Each structure stands twice: as C-alpha cells, then as structure tokens.
Amino acid sequence: ETGVTQSPTHLIKTRGQQVTLRCSSQSGHNTVSWYQQALGQGPQFIFQYYREEENGRGNFPPRFSGLQFPNYSSELNVNALELDDSALYLCASTPDRGFYNEQFFGPGTRLTVL
Amino acid sequence: AQRVTQPEKLLSVFKGAPVELKCNYSYSGSPELFWYVQYSRQRLQLLLRHISRESIKGFTADLNKGETSFHLKKPFAQEEDSAMYYCALSGYHYNNNDMRFGAGTRLTVKP
Numbered sequence: 704e705t706g707v708t709q710s711p712t713h714l715i716k717t718r719g720q721q722v723t724l725r726c727s728s729q730s731g732h733n734t735v736s737w738y739q740q741a742l743g744q745g746p747q748f749i750f751q752y753y754r755e756e757e758n759g760r761g762n763f764p765p766r767f768s769g770l771q772f773p774n775y776s777s778e779l780n781v782n783a784l785e786l787d788d789s790a791l792y793l794c795a796s797t798p799d800r801g802f803y804n805e806q807f808f809g810p811g812t813r814l815t816v817l
Numbered sequence: 818a819q820r821v822t823q824p825e826k827l828l829s830v831f832k833g834a835p836v837e838l839k840c841n842y843s844y845s846g847s848p849e850l851f852w853y854v855q856y857s858r859q860r861l862q863l864l865l866r867h868i869s870r871e872s873i874k875g876f877t878a879d880l881n882k883g884e885t886s887f888h889l890k891k892p893f894a895q896e897e898d899s900a901m902y903y904c905a906l907s908g909y910h911y912n913n914n915d916m917r918f919g920a921g922t923r924l925t926v927k928p
Contacts, residue, residue, distance in 0.1 A: 707860075736916065738918075743826075743920070744920050744921075745821075745823075745903050745905075745918030745919050745920045745921050746861070746903070746916075746918045747918070748915050748916055748917065748918075751915075759915050761915060793861065795861075805863050805866070806863065806916070807862075808860045808861040808862065809860065810860050811860070
C-alpha cells in the first residue's frame with residue numbers, strides 16, 4: 704500500500720504568491736498528514752485531516768491551510784509565500800485498518816520560493 | 818513539549834560491524850516511537866515501531882523510558898542498510914496527529 708502520489712514534483716514561485724500542492728492517497732486511507740521538510744532537517748508536522756476535517760495542527764501560521772476531499776485527495780495551500788517556505792512538502796496517508804500511526808508517504812513536492 | 822533528538826547527523830561503519838543509531842525524546846505522557854528510513858531515490862517508509870517489538874531487516878529498537886531513548890541497533894550492518902534514518906514520536910495512540918521527527922542520521926555502510 705504505497706500508492707500515495709503528489710503533484711507537482713517541483714514548483715518555483717516568487718515571494719508573496721500563493722501555491723497549491725496536491726496529494727492523492729489510496730482508497731481506505733481516510734487520514735492524511737502534511738509535512739514540511741527543510742534541507743537537512745526531518746519532516747515537520749503541518750496538519751492532519753481525517754474524513755475532511757482538520758484533526759491536528761503543528762506550529763504553522765494560518766496562511767498554511769488544507770482541504771481533504773471524499774475521493775482520498777487533499778490539498779495544501781500556502782498564501783503569501785516567504786523565502787523560508789522553500790522546502791520539500793510531504794503528504795502521508797494512514798489506512799483505517801492496520802497499525803495505528805503507520806503512515807505511507809508520497810514522494811514529495813519540492814517548492815522553491817524566489 | 819514533544820521533541821526528538823538524533824545526535825549524529827552522519828554515521829559510518831564497515832560491513833559486518835554493529836551499528837547503533839541514537840534517538841532521545843522528551844514527552845510528558847506515553848509516547849509511541851517509530852523509526853522511518855529513506856533509501857536513495859525512494860520515499861520515506863516505516864522501518865519499525867516500538868509497540869510491535871519486532872525485528873525488521875535485522876534491526877531492533879528498545880524503548881527505554883528511564884533514559885527516554887529509542888536507539889536503533891543492528892548487530893551486523895550490510896551495505897544495503899545505507900540510508901537516511903529518522904526517529905519519530907507520536908503522542909497519541911489514535912488518529913496520529915502531530916508526529917514529531919528527528920533531524921535524521923545518514924548511515925553509510927562501507928564494504
């Protein structure tokens with residue numbers, strides 16, 4: 704069950720712009736989490752959605768927002784981009800059955816803010 | 818506050834040597850600890866979790882609540898073990914909100 708996909712693979716934006724990143728997980732994976740991974744760091748938790756409701760949030764400002772859809776896809780939206788938002792963004796889904804907290808990661812979207 | 822510390826950014830051992838990747842955590846409740854691994858050009862994947870008490874690819878990790886540690890060990894390292902390893906902590910047993918990752922340790926196993 705490693706079918707999590709993310710798009711786009713790479714993205715370049717300028718400061719102040721807005722960006723939408725997409726994730727698609729498998730049927731039965733009703734939990735999706737988003738992470739930001741800066742260069743040389745571990746993933747940092749942004750937020751988590753369960754059945755289209757936000758289910759936890761890390762220490763990120765409100766300009767980071769998300770949506771989850773019934774078809775197991777989700778979005779991460781970032782407004783008013785800053786240079787420090789340059790990072791790899793990962794989504795991870797968790798199946799409803801199986802071990803709690805086992806997350807299946809996508810390949811990530813590399814965002815560069817100029 | 819939840820925190821995961823991996824003190825070594827880089828670790829290099831020879832094939833057949835024992836390897837230990839260190840992980841220390843801080844959490845006031847009962848944590849759930851994980852090791853995730855990322856092989857070259859692959860995505861991040863779960864290696865093992867403390868609650869399962871299992872050995873995966875020869876790796877084991879024991880949760881030591883007294884020392885707040887969850888070190889990953891393997892008695893005989895193999896070249897294919899070369900990868901980036903992340904220790905992670907979750908403060909909940911349900912719904913998995915707020916998983917905290919360490920900064921990672923890059924393990925290189927030399928022939």
